[in-house]
Amino acid sequence: MEHLVRSCYKQGGYVFAKKADEIVRDYRIDRIARLASNENPEPPSSLAIAAAEEALRHANRYPDERVDILTDALRGRFGTYHFVTGVGMDGVIETLIRTLVEPGESVAISTPTFSFYGLSAVAQGAKIINVPRKKDFAVDPKKLIKVGKTAKITVICSPNNPTGNATPVEVVEEVLQGISGVLFLDNAYIEFSDYDYLPLLKTYDNLIIGRTFSKVHSLAGLRIGYAFVPEWIVPFYQRASTPFTVNMVSAAAAAGAIRDQDHMTRYIVQVKRWRKRFADKVKFPVLPSDANFMMIDISPHTSDEVVEKLSQQGVIVRSCRGFAGLPDHYIRVSIGEDWENDRFVNAINQL
Ligand code: PMP
Numbered sequence: 001m002e003h004l005v006r007s008c009y010k011q012g013g014y015v016f017a018k019k020a021d022e023i024v025r026d027y028r029i030d031r032i033a034r035l036a037s038n039e040n041p042e043p044p045s046s047l048a049i050a051a052a053e054e055a056l057r058h059a060n061r062y063p064d065e066r067v068d069i070l071t072d073a074l075r076g077r078f079g080t081y082h083f084v085t086g087v088g089m090d091g092v093i094e095t096l097i098r099t100l101v102e103p104g105e106s107v108a109i110s111t112p113t114f115s116f117y118g119l120s121a122v123a124q125g126a127k128i129i130n131v132p133r134k135k136d137f138a139v140d141p142k143k144l145i146k147v148g149k150t151a152k153i154t155v156i157c158s159p160n161n162p163t164g165n166a167t168p169v170e171v172v173e174e175v176l177q178g179i180s181g182v183l184f185l186d187n188a189y190i191e192f193s194d195y196d197y198l199p200l201l202k203t204y205d206n207l208i209i210g211r212t213f214s215k216v217h218s219l220a221g222l223r224i225g226y227a228f229v230p231e232w233i234v235p236f237y238q239r240a241s242t243p244f245t246v247n248m249v250s251a252a253a254a255a256g257a258i259r260d261q262d263h264m265t266r267y268i269v270q271v272k273r274w275r276k277r278f279a280d281k282v283k284f285p286v287l288p289s290d291a292n293f294m295m296i297d298i299s300p301h302t303s304d305e306v307v308e309k310l311s312q313q314g315v316i317v318r319s320c321r322g323f324a325g326l327p328d329h330y331i332r333v334s335i336g337e338d339w340e341n342d343r344f345v346n347a348i349n350q351l
Contacts, residue, residue: 008122008123009123012119013119014115014116014119015115015322017036017037017316017318018036018307018311018316020032020034020316023311023314023316026311027311027312027314029313029314031314032314032315032316033314033315033316033336033339033340033341033343033344034316034334034336034340035293035315035316035317035333035334035335035336035340035341035344036316036317036318036332036334037220037318037334038161038189038215038291038292038293038334039214039215039218039220039334040215040216040217040218040267040292041267041336041337041340042218042263042266042267043218044217044218044219044253044257044263045217045218045256045257045260045263046260047256047257047259047260047263048217048218048219048253048254048256048257048260049253049256050256051252051253051255051256052222052249052250052252052253052256054252055248055249055251055252055253056249058248059247059248059249061248062244063244063246063247063248063251064248064251065238065243065244067085067246067251069248069251069252069255070083070085070224070226070246070251070254070255071083071085071226072255073254073255073258073259074226074258076258076259077258077259078198078228081198081201081228082228082229082230082231082234083226083227083228083229084096084226084227084229084233084234084237084238084241085224085225085226085227085245085246085251086224086225086226086227086241086245086246087223087224087225087245087246088212088214088223088224088225089186089188089210089211089212089214089225089226089227090116090120090223090225091223091225091245092210092225092226092227093116093117093120093184093210094120094123095237095240095241095242095245096153096182096184096208096227096237097120097121097124097126097153098124098240099233099236099237099239099240100152100153100181100182101121101124101125101126101152101153102125102152103124103125103126104125104126104127105126105127105151105152106126106127106128106129106147106150106151106152107121107126107127107128107129107151107152107153107154107155108129108131108144108147108148108151108153108154108155108179109121109128109129109130109131109154109155110131110133110139110140110144110154110155110156110157110160111130111131111132111133111323111324111325112133112137112162112163112320112323112324112325112326113155113157113160113161113162113163113323114157114160114161114162114186114188115322115323115324117155117184117186118130118324121153126152129147129151130324130325131143131144131147132325133160133163133325136165137160137163137165137287138165138167138171139156139158139167139171139175141171141174141175141178144156144175144178144179145174145175145178145179148175148178148179148180148181148183149178149179149180150180151179151180151181152181152182153181153182153183153184154175154179154181154182154183154184155183155184155186156172156175156183156184156185156186157185157186157188158172158185158186158187158190158193158195158197159189159190159192159193159195159289159290159291160291161186161188161189161291161293161332162293162295162318162320162323162326162330162332163287163295164287164288164289164290164291164293164294164295165287165288165289165290166193166195166290166291167195168195169195169196169197169200172185172197172200173200173204176200176204176206176207179206181206182206182207182208183204183206183207183208184208184210185197185207185208185209185210186210187209187210187211188210188211188212188214188215189215189290189291189292189293190211191215191216191264191268192216192268192271192272192290192291192292193290193291194290195290197209198228201228201230204230205230205231205232206230207228207230208227208228208229208230208233209227209228210225210226210227211225211226211227211228212224212225212226213225213226213250213253213254213257213258215292216264216267216268216292217254217257217258217263217264218257218263218267219250219253219254219257222249222250222253222254223250224246224250224251224253224254267292270335270337271292271335274335274341275289275294275335277341277345278294278296278333278335278341278345279294281345281349282296282345282348282349283348283349284296284297284298284348285297292334292335293332293333293334293335294332294333294335295320295330295331295332296330296331296332296333296348297329297330298329298330298331298348298351299329300329301329301351302321302328302329303319303320303321303328303329303330303331304319304321304328306319306331306348306351307319307331309347309351310331310344310347310348313343313346313347313350314343315340315343315344315347317331317332317333317334317344318331318332318333318334319331320332
């Protein structure tokens with residue numbers, strides 16, 4: 001019966017990191033350094049946990065479809081912006097593409113970058129146009145604008161996954177002015193950088209800025225994302241969204257988490273400290289990063305070979321082989337707890 005499946009799902013798909021329990025089983029190592037998915041290693045804020053526990057008591061009812069508890073908290077933190085929410089930023093991306101892109105229309109993506117924009121656009125019947133970054137992985141605004149003149153959505157990830165570099169505000173503004181559709185600016189890792197793109201929202205009504213609770217806020221397991229959007233899109237996004245998308249436990253936890261600045265700051269301090277240490281201690285070239293992960297050039301080795309060797313030593317990192325447009329000699333390592341980072345440095349320097 002497999003012939004019934006749509007051709008876009010016959011191969012490919014999202015690449016998941018190796019599971020910690022597989023390594024425990026395969027190599028009999030009981031404590032694994034989990035540095036493949038750019039999560040905050042600290043458990044969620046106690047404010048998030050308390051709010052989630054309380055919300056769970058009311059889970060016999062459907063959640064508030066407008067997710068006011070969360071959008072109110074976001075307004076409390078950032079000011080009077082318009083927001084949409086979703087099941088992770090992945091859910092937001094998926095719904096935005098569903099809202100805007102007709103089958104056959106194009107989506108321009110500055111690559112190499114996070115894979116889900118492309119996967120989601122293809123599933124929507126869109127045409128993907130990958131626009132290569134420059135040699136140093138900086139966005140090429142001229143090339144992106146050329147394609148963005150006909151694309152419905154143009155995508156820039158900043159700081160970029162997996163390369164780690166952020167795009168200057170002026171370059172983002174140049175792209176916003178040159179394209180004819182919407183710019184989706186993925187800010188999943190923005191809290192680890194010193195960049196601020198929010199002022200652009202006041203001027204440009206074709207800018208959408210995606211964010212997530214999966215990284216600095218320690219809530220990856222609850223799948224919650226949001227975006228700063230222009231007001232015009234809100235009713236259409238809601239129409240395109242699955243009803244009751246964001247569950248009440250996740251919404252409450254996120255509203256609690258965004259109020260806990262100390263929890264965020266602890267990890268941001270850790271990230272900034274270790275970006276420098278990785279650059280100093282790792283014997284391979286480490287690319288400068290504005291995020292909570294770093295990309296490392298492990299040539300003459302290849303990505304999968306290094307990922308396998310590190311996992312034998314109880315360290316999970318991400319192979320960059322699957323990132324379109326990237327040569328096969330990079331790995332991406334997240335910044336975790338001290339013992340995890342130390343173990344990674346020891347393991348990689350033994351190669
Ligand atoms: N954007 C980027 C750049 C990411 O790296 C990720 C997750 N790895 C996401 C979006 C998706 O985040 P979420 O967990 O909120 O779906």
